Amino acid sequence: xxxxxxxxxxxxxxxxxxxxxxxxxxxxxxxxxxxxxxxxxxxxxxxxxxxxxxxxxxxxxxxxxxxxxxxxxxxxxxxxxxxxxxxxxxxxxxxxxxxxxxxxxxxxxxxxxxxxxxxxxxxxxxxxxxxxxxxxxxxxxxxxxxxxxxxxxxxxxxxxxxxxxxxxxxxxxxxxxxxxxxxxxxxxxxxxxxxxxxxxxxxxxxxxxxxxxxxxxxxxxxxxxxxxxxxxxxxxxxxxxxxx
Amino acid sequence: xxxxxxxxxxxxxxxxxxxxxxxxxxxxxxxxxxxxxxxxxxxxxxxxxxxxxxxxxxxxxxxxxxxxxxxxxxxxxxxxxxxxxxxxxxxxxxxxxxxxxxxxxxxxxxxxxxxxxxxxxxxxxxxxxxxxxxxxxxxxxxxxxxxxxxxxxxxxxxxxxxxxxxxxxxxxxxxxxxxxxxxxxxxxxxxxxxxxxxxxxxxxxxxxxxxxxxxxxxxxxxxxxxxxxxxxxxxxxxxxxxxxxxxxxxxxxxxxxxxxxxxxxxxxxxxxxxxxxxxxxxxxxxxxxxxx
Ligand SMILES: Nc1ncnc2c1ncn2[C@@H]1O[C@H](COP(=O)(O)OP(=O)(O)OP(=O)(O)O)[C@@H](O)[C@H]1O
Ligand SMILES: [Mg+2]
Numbered sequence: 289x290x291x292x293x294x295x296x297x298x299x300x301x302x303x304x305x306x307x308x309x310x311x312x313x314x315x316x317x318x319x320x321x322x323x324x325x326x327x328x329x330x331x332x333x334x335x336x337x338x339x340x341x342x343x344x345x346x347x348x349x350x351x352x353x354x355x356x357x358x359x360x361x362x363x364x365x366x367x368x369x370x371x372x373x374x375x376x377x378x379x380x381x382x383x384x385x386x387x388x389x390x391x392x393x394x395x396x397x398x399x400x401x402x403x404x405x406x407x408x409x410x411x412x413x414x415x416x417x418x419x420x421x422x423x424x425x426x427x428x429x430x431x432x433x434x435x436x437x438x439x440x441x442x443x444x445x446x447x448x449x450x451x452x453x454x455x456x457x458x459x460x461x462x463x464x465x466x467x468x469x470x471x472x473x474x475x476x477x478x479x480x481x482x483x484x485x486x487x488x489x490x491x492x493x494x495x496x497x498x499x500x501x502x503x504x505x506x507x508x509x510x511x512x513x514x515x516x517x518x519x520x521x522x523x524x525x526x527x528x529x530x531x532x
Numbered sequence: 533x534x535x536x537x538x539x540x541x542x543x544x545x546x547x548x549x550x551x552x553x554x555x556x557x558x559x560x561x562x563x564x565x566x567x568x569x570x571x572x573x574x575x576x577x578x579x580x581x582x583x584x585x586x587x588x589x590x591x592x593x594x595x596x597x598x599x600x601x602x603x604x605x606x607x608x609x610x611x612x613x614x615x616x617x618x619x620x621x622x623x624x625x626x627x628x629x630x631x632x633x634x635x636x637x638x639x640x641x642x643x644x645x646x647x648x649x650x651x652x653x654x655x656x657x658x659x660x661x662x663x664x665x666x667x668x669x670x671x672x673x674x675x676x677x678x679x680x681x682x683x684x685x686x687x688x689x690x691x692x693x694x695x696x697x698x699x700x701x702x703x704x705x706x707x708x709x710x711x712x713x714x715x716x717x718x719x720x721x722x723x724x725x726x727x728x729x730x731x732x733x734x735x736x737x738x739x740x741x742x743x744x745x746x747x748x749x750x751x752x753x754x755x756x757x758x759x760x761x762x763x764x765x766x767x768x769x770x771x772x773x774x775x776x777x778x779x780x781x782x783x784x785x786x787x788x789x790x791x792x793x794x795x796x797x798x799x800x801x802x803x804x805x806x807x808x809x810x811x812x813x814x815x816x817x818x819x820x821x822x823x824x
Contacts, residue, residue, distance in 0.1 A: 341712055364718035376713045378706045385702055390717045431717065 292317035292439050292469050293338070298346035298356070299493075300330075300337030307333040309493035310346065315439065320465045322484035322501050323473045326516050330493040331473045332373050335441045339363055339370055351438055365392065369432030373443040373473075375424045379417025383408055383427055386416050390431035401430045404460045422453035429457060433464050440470045446479055458482060477505055477515075489514045534670035539793045541668060543786030545677030548684030549746060551781035552739030553762035555687060555774060556612075556732020562708040562772025563728050565627050566620065570634040571736055571762070572755025573641040574612050578604030578737025579744040579754055580649055583656055592657045601741050608737020609730050616729035621722065638756065645752035653749035662745055676746050683742055687735050688778055695774070700727060708772055761785075764803055768810045770820020780818055 293315040300308035308330045315321050323331050337344035340360045348356040355363045364370065377386050387401070387408070402409050405426040411419065416427055425445060432440050445461065446454040458479050461470060465483070474480050480487065480501055487501035497504065497514055505511055553575060560568050582600035589596050619637065623629045662679065665672035695701035703724050707714045714721050736755075743758060744750045765784050769776030784803055792799035810817060 339716060341716060359720075360712075360715040361718050361720045364716060370716045372713065372716065376710055378709050378713070380709060381702065381706055385706075388699075389702055389706055389714070389719070392718050 290317050291315065292351055293471065294347070294349040295334075295338065296347040296349075298334075298337055298344055298348060300333050300342050300344040302333070302342050307342075307493060308337055308344070311490065311493070311495050313488050313495050313498060315469060315471050316486065317469050318465075319485040320461065320470045320472050320483045322480045322487040323471060323490060324480065324487050324504070324515055325490035326514075329490045331490055332443055333493075334490065335370070335443055335471070335473065338441060339368065367436070367438035369435060369437040369440040369468075371428050371432050371440065371442040371445055373447070375421075375428040377416040377419070377424045377427045379415065381416055382413055383416055383419070384412040386427050387430055387434060390434050392435045396434040397436070398434065401433055404433070404463065405430055405456075422449050422457075425449060425453070425457055426460075429460055433460070437468050440464065440468055442470055443473045444475060445472075446474065446476045454479065481505055534672075535793065537669045537671035538673060539789045540786060541671065541673050542677055543789035544782055545673075545680045545746075545785075546789060547782035547785030548677075548680040549739060549743055549758070550761055550765045550785055551684045551778055552680075552687060552735050552742070553758055554765040554769070554777040554781055555691060556728070556735050557762055557766045558769065558772060558774055558777040559691075559704070559728045560732050561766065562774075563704055563711070564620075564630075564725050566630045566634070567763070568634050568729075568732070569631065569759070570615055570637040570641070571732065572757075572759035573638055574608040574615075574733040574736040574755070575740035575743065575758060576641070576645060576750075576752060576755035577611055577740070578608040579740030579750045580645065581607045582737075582741035583654065583744060583750050586658075587656075592659065594659050597658045597662075597745075601738055604737040604739075604741035605734045606737070608733040608735070608740065610733075612729040612733020612736070613726060615733075616726045620729070621725065624722070642752050642756065649750070649752065651752065653751040655749045656744055658745045676742075680742055680746065683738060684781075687738075688774075691731070691774060694731075700724060704728060761788075761803065764807045768807060768817055770817030772821065773817070773819040776817055776819030 291314045295314070296312050297310045298308065299306060299310050311334055323334065325331050333342060336342045338348055340358060340363055344356065346356065347354065350366055350368065355366065407423060408426055408430060411423065416424060419427065429445060432442070442461065445457050449457065454476065461472070462483055464470065472484060484501035487499065487504050488495055489497040489504065491514060497510070553571060557568060557571055560566055582604035585603045586596040586600040589599070615637065619633045620630050623633065662676045663674065665674050666678070695705055703714060703719055703721070707721050707724060711721055740755065743754055747754070761784070765780045766777055768784060769780030784806065787806060788799035788803050791802035795802070
């Protein structure tokens with residue numbers, strides 16, 4: 289098994305505040321790797337640092353090539369898809385326009401996306417801002433799946449969604465992961481157990497643990513210490529509504 | 533009655549001129565968060581070079597007029613593009629420095645124009661028809677106002693089509709909403725920065741030629757005078773909103789004309805009062821988006 293992404297001593301800052309302190313980890317080139325950690329420890333910032341959306345230092349290597357000096361759009365063009373934490377669909381653009389903007393290749397995978405999210409096909413002409421949260425999340429995930437990427441960075445895709453939609457989104461990621469490795473930030477530990485092979489645990493802006501996802505979540509004492517929760521319980525407040 | 537018609541129609545015509553300037557300001561601010569104080573320079577340069585070309589030909593008829601409009605538009609486009617590439621782009625994301633650069637350019641350009649063309653206004657003549665009047669509901673309206681309205685309507689229509697139906701238009705609309713996410717889709721948003729400068733510059737350049745025929749002269753200060761009103765219009769319409777700028781252009785100019793005729797020439801004062809009221813009551817302007 290080889291590595292698609294290698295992060296070595298990356299720190300990142302927002303304004304003058306350092307929010308990631310020298311994280312190092314690697315992401316295998318198959319399957320889903322989970323990023324775990326309590327709220328505010330720097331998971332989102334780690335993804336944004338990799339993408340160059342916030343200022344970062346250190347080495348980031350994608351498929352053997354350094355990308356830490358590149359501007360965001362060039363990193364993405366090298367085959368990195370991004371599903372941001374709060375969906376960030378373009379509210380005043382239609383679903384079709386949101387998807388069209390994301391298409392980078394001559395033959396985008398429209399059929400695959402239509403198969404995963406038939407809802408979106410029906411709602412092509414609807415303004416993305418008027419979609420439900422779940423539908424917006426589907427647009428956001430779909431944007432990343434339209435291209436043949438080498439890696440997806442996916443940030444809390446099930447946040448605030450109803451159980452049925454959580455399932456649908458998790459299913460889509462599972463299907464996508466057969467062809468593209470995914471680095472997944474996820475607080476819903478059920479979803480992590482279902483999807484992730486490996487997990488990285490971040491605390492205080494650093495990687496404090498890494499290993500097999502199920503083993504980490506199975507270790508009660510470890511999960512309580514690193515995530516502040518029991519492995520069978522939701523990781524935070526918004527997890528409760530997700531298991532009806 | 534005919535006076536009211538005159539005031540209203542000339543107000544709309546003046547609003548059309550404001551829109552030629554404000555549309556670019558609004559697009560640039562919406563996408564780049566830069567208040568472009570150099571926008572008046574594009575206009576003045578368009579007016580001067582448009583006039584130069586027309587007067588070199590030595591003609592005052594329609595062909596010369598249309599040619600000067602073309603030249604004004606091209607000069608505005610070229611100068612705005614160079615401004616973006618040479619001065620704005622190197623200061624990417626440093627909004628305060630970018631604004632300061634445009635202020636500096638505005639001052640320098642006015643001085644340069646005075647050096648080249650002198651500080652006195654140069655009176656110009658165009659097609660005689662422009663100065664003649666057409667009677668509308670009993671009011672005798674100078675024809676130049678209709679030309680302004682046609683130009684602004686054509687601009688608005690092409691901008692709407694461009695923004696709505698082209699990929700770059702889509703990128704600009706998306707970028708006004710969330711620029712970082714546009715880059716996170718693999719799109720080089722800087723190209724569209726240059727593009728909005730070019731578009732704004734072309735509208736301002738055409739506006740410069742028309743403004744010269746509207747006022748009857750070209751001068752180094754033509755652009756900066758209009759720019760003040762265009763800024764007010766942009767703020768009242770809601771920074772970054774094109775339709776807001778269009779509506780506010782007409783509202784402000786009509787209000788200004790009404791006050792000038794019926795309240796003893798207090799038009800400019802009324803506009804400033806309107807600005808103050810909008811800033812107090814609805815700081816994001818008529819159609820501006822709520823600050824995130
Ligand atoms: N715009 C900002 N300005 C200053 N500090 C910020 C900003 N955004 C985030 N931070 C800080 O950076 C730290 C890491 O934030 P980040 O969003 O990466 O955490 P996270 O692990 O993704 O949290 P969550 O689980 O809540 O999504 C936090 O302490 C946060 O307060
Ligand atoms: Mg986060």
